[in-house]
Amino acid sequence: MIIVTHNHTANRFEAHDGETLAGFAAYIRTAELVAFVHTEVDPAYEGRGVGSMLAREGVESVRAEGLRVLAVCPFIAGWLIRHPEYAHLEYRAASKVTD
Incomplete structure (x- = not known):
């Protein structure tokens, strides 16, 4: 069974199958947002919804x-x-109109 946990120290969400790391979603955190920069799933776990579990837990x-x-x-x-x-959670930079 795949379990997703939040590894605050490593700044990533991790999916584990027992002791095996099945995948992770790494992020950078600021005061106003969390930027997900890289998601990786072990090839042995591809197609099993691991990436989606990581995304859902992270979001x-x-x-x-x-x-x-x-x-x-x-x-x-x-x-x-x-x-x-x-969609309401997605960060959008405020556009600035210049003359």
């Missing part, structure tokens, strides 16, 4: 803290597109 954690998500990682960006119920 849910960000929501619980009242922060925003910046999806630098293409996997997390794609996951957010497929889950529009989290």
Whole structure:
């Protein structure tokens, strides 16, 4: 059974199958957002939903803290597109109009 945990020290969410690291989603945290920068799943676990579990746990954690998500990682960006119920959490830079 795959269990996802938050490794605060390493700044990443980790998926474990017993003692085996099945995958992780690394992030950089600021005062207002969490930028997911890289997601990696061990090839032995590909196609088993590990990446989606990492994305869901990470985004849910960000929501619980009242922060925003910046999806630098293409996997997390794609996951957010497929889950529009989290669109309100996506960080968007405020545009500045100059004359």
